[in-house]
Amino acid sequence: MKYVSTRGSAPALDFEEVTLAGLASDGGLYVPETWPSFSTDEIARLAGLPYAELAQKVMQPFVGDSLTPERLLELTRQAYGRFAHAGVTPLKQLDERQWVLELFHGPTLAFKDVALQLLGLLFEEFLGRRDDHLTIVGATSGDTGSAAIDAVAGRAKIDIFMLHPHGRVSDVQRRQMTTVLAPNVHNIAIDGSFDDAQAMVKRMFNDAAMTGTFGIAAVNSINWARLMAQVVYYFYAALQLGAPQRKVAFSVPTGNFGDVFAGYVAARMGLPIERLIVATNVNDILHRALSTGDYSAGTVTPTAAPSMDIQVSSNFERLLFDAGGRDGAAMAEQMRRFESSKAIQLTNAQRQSAAALFTSARADANDMAQAMRWAHEECGEVLDPHTAIALHAARAATDLTADVPVVTLATAHPAKFVDAVERATGVRPPLPSRVGDLFEREEACSRLPGNYDAVAAFVAERATPKHG
Numbered sequence: 386m387k388y389v390s391t392r393g394s395a396p397a398l399d400f401e402e403v404t405l406a407g408l409a410s411d412g413g414l415y416v417p418e419t420w421p422s423f424s425t426d427e428i429a430r431l432a433g434l435p436y437a438e439l440a441q442k443v444m445q446p447f448v449g450d451s452l453t454p455e456r457l458l459e460l461t462r463q464a465y466g467r468f469a470h471a472g473v474t475p476l477k478q479l480d481e482r483q484w485v486l487e488l489f490h491g492p493t494l495a496f497k498d499v500a501l502q503l504l505g506l507l508f509e510e511f512l513g514r515r516d517d518h519l520t521i522v523g524a525t526s527g528d529t530g531s532a533a534i535d536a537v538a539g540r541a542k543i544d545i546f547m548l549h550p551h552g553r554v555s556d557v558q559r560r561q562m563t564t565v566l567a568p569n570v571h572n573i574a575i576d577g578s579f580d581d582a583q584a585m586v587k588r589m590f591n592d593a594a595m596t597g598t599f600g601i602a603a604v605n606s607i608n609w610a611r612l613m614a615q616v617v618y619y620f621y622a623a624l625q626l627g628a629p630q631r632k633v634a635f636s637v638p639t640g641n642f643g644d645v646f647a648g649y650v651a652a653r654m655g656l657p658i659e660r661l662i663v664a665t666n667v668n669d670i671l672h673r674a675l676s677t678g679d680y681s682a683g684t685v686t687p688t689a690a691p692s693m694d695i696q697v698s699s700n701f702e703r704l705l706f707d708a709g710g711r712d713g714a715a716m717a718e719q720m721r722r723f724e725s726s727k728a729i730q731l732t733n734a735q736r737q738s739a740a741a742l743f744t745s746a747r748a749d750a751n752d753m754a755q756a757m758r759w760a761h762e763e764c765g766e767v768l769d770p771h772t773a774i775a776l777h778a779a780r781a782a783t784d785l786t787a788d789v790p791v792v793t794l795a796t797a798h799p800a801k802f803v804d805a806v807e808r809a810t811g812v813r814p815p816l817p818s819r820v821g822d823l824f825e826r827e828e829a830c831s832r833l834p835g836n837y838d839a840v841a842a843f844v845a846e847r848a849t850p851k852h853g
């Protein structure tokens with residue numbers, strides 16, 4: 386399998402190379418050259434497989450020759466063996482139509498673990514074949530940071546620099562990052578928003594002075610391997626609900642458009658998905674883009690669902706590229722316009738193609754709290770704010786075909802956002818024992834101004850050059 390850039394001019398890479406890369410050298414994102422597809426019979430034969438085996442089968446076409454099926458299976462078993470639930474991502478029923486897929490049973494209590502536990506192992510596997518050192522640079526609105534740090538802490542040949550917006554992540558989220566005191570882990574709190582942090586990371590990937598010296602890799606969902614690992618649970622849930630004979634809809638709490646893009650990939654592979662509902666909070670650029678074609682960034686409003694407090698969604702470019710007919714030169718031009726004016730209109734082709742699968746909905750604080758209360762009072766389930774936003778969107782989708790089940794992706798454990806949960810429901814969910822003494826541990830974090838040069842200098846002083 387080869388990977389090509391959405392902006393058309395970077396070299397094609399294989400899976401091993403794309404896993405170790407950040408942004409493509411032309412500023413684009415890598416996508417598979419073609420979508421692998423499964424026939425109805427092939428999908429039917431996946432039913433009932435344990436999660437790690439299903440993961441190997443769904444991912445193998447993307448991995449190609451970079452790993453044998455036996456080795457990939459060993460890695461998926463190791464990654465998902467660390468989850469606290471034997472089903473890895475268990476599916477729960479709320480009412481006749483509504484289901485939730487619990488993606489938060491990994492070590493850091495959010496769905497990011499599903500991809501990053503595997504990505505940490507892939508990095509180690511591929512670096513073991515080379516003489517290289519990797520410098521991971523990432524921006525986090527909270528959950529990517531802790532999941533990535535857990536996945537690579539203490540690994541030889543990897544340093545990780547994780548930027549988070551100072552004061553804009555929850556206490557649990559911050560402590561899950563800053564209490565990991567391994568020497569290869571560097572937490573940076575920057576003065577600014579998540580979008581500011583993400584823009585600095587993107588700039589570093591394009592900074593020849595940095596990429597010339599350091600092997601800079603991504604753990605944000607611009608990394609293809611992350612999205613690939615997330616495709617698996619769409620299959621897992623749909624198979625349990627009767628796919629390939631029955632269609633299923635998904636409602637996805639969306640920030641950077643990574644998780645829901647994985648659903649799009651599952652659909653392109655042949656999984657019968659009736660609809661993907663893109664749920665946003667008041668930071669609703671994606672809702673506006675999908676419902677009116679207006680892709681224009683405003684300023685970020687902090688909410689109780691901080692992992693969705695995003696105005697510029699990196700992975701949306703992957704959809705625009707695929708939906709717009711895979712024209713790299715046109716995509717480069719469209720993104721150049723977006724980067725200079727922060728506003729573009731989707732083309733008719735992009736809108737029509739997206740509308741075949743996606744709808745969207747926006748939930749404000751009140752919608753979110755109501756959905757949380759409904760789940761608690763009517764179904765006995767305590768949900769986190771992100772999940773509640775997607776449940777609101779799922780319940781609002783009243784125009785779906787009658788027998789189509791709707792699966793809301795539960796992206797975080799409610800204890801991770803305990804104050805917001807308590808405000809809405811009166812319940813204070815306890816932290817699971819696997820994160821135990823989080824509030825007793827010592828923290829380490831450097832605070833830097835929201836200024837690229839300061840961050841680049843900090844990384845350059847501490848990172849190891851790529852060739853030793």
Ligand SMILES: *Cc1c(COP(=O)(O)O)cnc(C)c1O
Pocket residue numbers: 495496497528529606638639640641642643644645692693771772796797
């Ligand atoms: C990251 C995150 C999201 C958003 O996922 P994207 O892939 O960025 O769209 C939603 N909920 C939680 C809890 C998250 O951590």
